[in-house]
Amino acid sequence: MTQLLTIFDRLLAQYGQRHWWPGETPFEVCVGAILTQNTNWGNVERAIANLKEAGRLSPPGIAQLPPDELAALIRPAGYFNVKAGRLQAFVAFILQAADGDLDRLFLRNWPALRDMLLAVRGIGPETADSILLYAGNQPSFVVDAYTRRIFNRLGLVDETIAYEPLRAFFMGHLPADAQLYNEYHALLVEHGKQACRTRPRCTGCCLATLCPTGHAAGI
DNA sequence: GGCCAGGACACCA
DNA sequence: TGGTGTCATGGC
Numbered sequence: 001m002t003q004l005l006t007i008f009d010r011l012l013a014q015y016g017q018r019h020w021w022p023g024e025t026p027f028e029v030c031v032g033a034i035l036t037q038n039t040n041w042g043n044v045e046r047a048i049a050n051l052k053e054a055g056r057l058s059p060p061g062i063a064q065l066p067p068d069e070l071a072a073l074i075r076p077a078g079y080f081n082v083k084a085g086r087l088q089a090f091v092a093f094i095l096q097a098a099d100g101d102l103d104r105l106f107l108r109n110w111p112a113l114r115d116m117l118l119a120v121r122g123i124g125p126e127t128a129d130s131i132l133l134y135a136g137n138q139p140s141f142v143v144d145a146y147t148r149r150i151f152n153r154l155g156l157v158d159e160t161i162a163y164e165p166l167r168a169f170f171m172g173h174l175p176a177d178a179q180l181y182n183e184y185h186a187l188l189v190e191h192g193k194q195a196c197r198t199r200p201r202c203t204g205c206c207l208a209t210l211c212p213t214g215h216a217a218g219i
Numbered sequence: 220g221g222c223c224a225g226g227a228c229a230c231c232a
Numbered sequence: 233t234g235g236t237g238t239c240a241t242g243g244c
Contacts, residue, residue: 021225037226043241044225078241082227124227144225189225 004173007154007207008180011187014206015194018186021134023048026102028057029135033127034086035077046076059091059100086122093120106136114140125163133185139176142185143167146192155212 022041023029028048035044050073051057056065065073071084091100097116098105105113110132117128132140143166152159157166174180195205 033225036224038224039226039240040224040242042224042243046242076241078224079226079239080241082239086227122227126226130225142225146225185225192225 003156003210004170007210008184008187010206010210011191012183015187015190017183018190020182020186021130023134026106026135027059030090030102030131031057031062031087033130033134034090034122035074035083037079037083037086037124037127039078043076043078047074050074050076059095062087063091063095082122089121090123093117102135106132106138110136110138110140113138125167129167133178133181137178137182139171139178139181141167141170141174141181143170144185144189147185147188150188150192150207153211154207 021029021032022045023032031051032044032048035047048057051062054073056062056070056073062070065088067081067084067088070087071080074080074083074087077083093116094100094102094105108116113136114128114132117123117131118125123131126142126144129140129142132138133142143163148157148159148161148166151157151166151169152161157169161169170181170184174184191205191207195207
């Protein structure tokens with residue numbers, strides 16, 4: 001608990017509040033969560049802009065669009081055929097489960113809703129947790145490639161740790177606080193982009209003195 | 220021109 | 233259960 005909060009405090013001091021997730025509405029956050037799968041966020045922004053311009057950034061707007069037309073709109077996000085199917089599976093789910101009303105959807109018990117989201121084709125654990133946390137404000141911690149890389153370098157987890165145990169590591173050591181989870185994941189992404197991608201070890205960054213590999217070895 | 224980016228899934232052993 | 237291939241664009 002203390003160590004995880006120390007890391008959080010240092011990241012917050014370094015980068016400040018991130019005000020995540022970028023998106024004007026909860027639905028836009030959900031769409032972004034699907035489109036950003038293994039994809040640079042800048043490309044996702046182009047795709048979302050296309051959907052907005054076409055007046056299709058809504059559950060019925062996406063549900064009623066022919067798959068090839070939807071794919072053409074989201075083309076900049078990459079994997080456009082795959083993601084078109086995933087977006088339509090997601091909107092079919094929320095239309096069926098809550099008549100397309102996300103506020104209503106998030107009234108459900110969130111662990112049960114997580115299982116329902118995971119059953120939707122194309123919604124894996126990271127996407128489900130991003131939707132729950134950033135669109136639904138539910139305390140479901142999001143872990144990603146940056147999280148695994150950073151905490152492996154800190155010597156706290158194995159680099160091959162699977163998604164669920166890594167998520168459980170955080171949720172077992174932190175209070176169930178959606179605002180804390182929100183900021184923590186956003187800070188980890190920022191740190192991953194700025195520091196951990198450009199340095200082989202976390203020397204010279206705000207976490208250096210906590211890093212047994214980089215700091216102690218002086219790499 | 221190669222690598223990477225806020226994954227998920229099918230297939231195989 | 234774990235490893236590998238596939239999906240694809242755009243920035244650096």
